[in-house]
Amino acid sequence: MPDSHRFEPKTATIETGETVTWTNESDIEHTVTAYEDEIPDEAAYFASGGFESERAARNRITEGLIAPGEKYEYTFDHPGTYGYFCIPHESSGMVGTIQVK
């Protein structure tokens, strides 16, 4: 089921201060995990599970999983480009970008 391993849309554009809601519309678990080196320098790290670093998120994968039907929300307070991925499906192409204007 190639369709259940992606972020839709892959790139989303929002205004500073807006909140992005990720909803798991598939029947398997995913994470939303920021690439630490692909977020603006002044921005805080974000990941489902509330981790403070990419390392911690990768180390404790299961705590960051978003179950089918569940949501994860994050409010972006700094403009810039944010790269993020799903830890279990990174190499299956499950990566995305948030552009904050």
Next chain:
Amino acid sequence: MPSIDYDSAADVTERLEQRLVESLTGESSVSRRTVLGGLGVAGGAAVGLGSSRASASSDHEDEDEHGNFGAVGEYRDLDFDPHEFLTAFNTGDSGQDNVPQQVYEEDGRTVREFEFTAVDTTITIAPGVEFQAWAYNGQVPGPTIRAVEGDLFRVKFTNLGRHAHTIHPHLKNLNPRMDGIPQNGPGVLDTGESFTYEWIAQPAGTHFYHCHSLPLKEHIHRGLYGTIIVDPDPERVRENPRDYVNYPGPITDDLRTQLVEEAKSRNHEYAENDAVNEMVMVMNSFDTNFDGGNEVYAANTRAFGYGVGDTDGNGNWTAGETKRPIQIDKNERQRVYLSNATEFDLINSFHTHSQFFDYYDHGTTLTPTRKTVDTIMQTQAQRGIIEIDYSDHEPGLYMFHAHQSEFAELGWMSFFEVV
């Protein structure tokens, strides 16, 4: 000041590495960053995760093509350090942060429990060259797990990846349900499924685990493999010395004592083991364009990872540089737990320069199966223990590599730096 030796060794590594990276990234190069940044999909404040709606953009197909390389440059992923991996043993008592583990007694047995997950992860196999791996706990090779013979391995496995996987142990396992093959027990585990494998740690030796889903060659070469170490129990060796030698002659008291001492040096719970510098190496390879042949070879994933980078010539390598020789103390005994995970090629090999070593095939004996050799070969899943003594050698660089010259030049070339 770097000596001439160091400079020229660094030069050669650099040239080979560049040639390898260029051959891989040529015209089909696609940087993940480029893919990430170059799209103009209309924005919104809601993102579907794992959406099953039709995609508005067609980039997904392109992105998903095999052989997705990053730009030529430095290693981006700091999650895997081949030098840390060398000595990362997970015993239940202690181990890596990405391997939840504990040890406890149950029914008179020591249980060493580990949590394993399978994920689809991107790994870096040469500077800027990424590989779309499938990995246990996000790393290739998978975590090294270690127990004492007679203990129980309890591995709680959850498959989070896109494809169905298993864990198949090369141990003497008495329960067919626990064999980790599609035809037995729980069979393959689909995305989201879990199963707890239990294996008695036997026989003493160095062993191998891997995914046994079909097609097998794909599941192995994508990265689902690792090392199991079973330490001999010195008390059991004292009682049953015959089980640990490939020798039909009499077991004298001297021989028995020698075998018990050897078992202590192999057992991580004994002080004798601290005197030995132990390293885990998995010979692996990567088919980066998925054509059924390997483009990159390595010991522990990184092409030339134990090659020569920048040094001041006194063993001080440039900070942050993961490419450097394996530094060893000439007065310490060196032990390598070696296995071969290479897919597609029939064999792999391990050769030391200016040095001979003792080899214990499968590590199941306490006397060498090959004494004083400088080259051994292994087929896939074969493994063994290599014992090396550099105490006679002058300090400096000593190469070791696959003696398939092709493999060596495509990444499986390494150095010990004797200090």
